[in-house]
Amino acid sequence: MNAHQIILLLLIGYMVFSIDKKKNYFPVPVVLVLLGLILAPIPYFAEVTITKGLIFNVFLPALLFISAYSFPLKALKKNKWIITCLGTVGLLLTVSLLGILIYFVSNLFVQFTWIGALLIAAILTPTDPVSVVSILKETSSDKKIADVVEGESLLNDGTSIVIFTVLLGMFVNETSFSFSTLIGEFLIVSLGGIFIGISFGWLMSKAVHYTHDRQYQVMLSVIVAYGSFYIGEIIGVSGVLATVSAGLMLSWEFGKNSKEDHFRNSLDGFWSIVEPSFLSLLFLLIGIQAGDYLIFPEWYLAIIIFILSIIVRFVILISLTQTIPAWKHQFSMKDTSLITWSGIKGTMSIALLMGLEVASDKNDILISLTFAAVLLSLVIQSAGIYPLTRRLKG
Structure with a gap:
């Protein structure tokens, strides 16, 4: 991809962000992906x-750094247990149940291994709230659902890649599935990433005082966002959780002192430009790339897998919220339905899918099926969240 193409894609993204007056019914990411599909040929x-x-x-x-740094800490503190549960136990249960269903249903049409089915489930588990959180906040006076959806995404982005990496190793090496290996790797990689991120975030909150130049302070935030990620990956722990933890730690440290508001303003100004620019490029690229994978005969199976992913998420959410007394009175059936539908697949799912592409030499039906299921989720769920919220919360 050359500089001319990048500038053109950024221009398209700018135009979409600027003139899209019906973001509720047609969120920007959906429009960008569909435009990417049009550009592909x-x-x-x-x-x-x-x-x-x-x-x-x-x-x-x-x-990830933007999402973590801007996530309200009061919301995290208030919903910390359900966010943690959904991003760990809930994620493991979802991968397991969805993988089992995909295995049995898919083998009625094509031949899948257990690991292959679990890999698809792992790719379809992380959520991307970028196209729904603002809608949830605008259409409901209760911010609880939006906070849970956004907080869950921050955590399960990191935990899902740990599970995926372990499963991918089994898939490539053709080894049998080992639950103990999965849990062991999950704990080591996750906790290691969190430790790296907290350390980086704390160090930055102290180092920022060595200069009063706001430009250099913002530069330091870039170093922390990328540095925590790369160091985590280099030493073999979760770079995703490292970056998320660094952003949350930084926000928490600065939140303790009102004198840091000037730094927050500088940081917000810089990253608020980076975020839409990166999102424009990313979703347009996803649409362009999707064109290579969407021509295959098993679309019916991709639709079934997409539907199964929603059903399994709903079952897991109902099971957790209705069996734990503290959550039973907080989350109604309508709340659970909204959280279920808000579990849209996006950036992380595509990243994991590209990892599977490399491992399977680009010749596996797994790629096309999963890409189609992710695209269905991104388009259908994003476009449906506004009318669903209006109907359930109206």
Whole structure:
């Protein structure tokens, strides 16, 4: 991808963000992905591709840092237990149940291994709230649902990649599934990433006082966002959780002192430009890349997998919220339905999918099926969240 293509894609993204007056019914990410699909057949974009390295090394650290740093700490403190449960226990249960269903249903049509089915489930588990959180906040006076959806996404982005990595190793090496290995790796990689992130966030909150120049302070935030991610990956722990933890730690440290408001303003000004720019490029690239995978005969199976992912998420959420007394009175059936529908697949799912693409030499039906299911989720659930919220919360 050359500089001319980047500028053109940024221009398209700018136009979409600027003139999209019906964001509720047609959220910007949906419009960008659909535009990417339209651009895909154009020869000028024939060589434009999106890779796992591009998503992980360029887009994710910045987007994760922005989400974590801007996430309200009061909301995190208030919903910490359900967010933690959904991002750990809930995620493991979802991968297990969805993987089992995909295995049995898919084998009626095509031949899948257990690990292959679990890999699809792991890719479809992380959520991306970028296109729904603002709608949830605007259409409901109760911010609880939006806070839970956003907080869950922050955590399960990191935990899902740990599970996916372990399963991918089993898939590539053709080894049998080991639950103990999965849990062991999950704990080590997750806790290690969190430790790195907290350390980085705390160090930055202290180092920022060595200069009063706001430009240099913002530069330091870039170092923390990317540095925590890369160090985590280098030493073998979760870079995603490291960046998320660094952003949350930084926000918490600055939240203790009102004198840091000037720094927050500088940080917000910089990252508020980075975020829509990166999102424009990312979702347009996803649409362009999708064109290579969406022509295959098993679309019916992709639709079934997409429907199963929603059903399983709803079952897990109902099971957790209705069996734990503290949550039973907080989350009604309507709340659970909204949280279920808000579990849209997006950036992290595509990143994991690109990792599977490399491992399967681009010739596996797993790629097309999963890409189609992710795209269905992104388009259908994003477009449906506003009318669903109005209906349930009206």
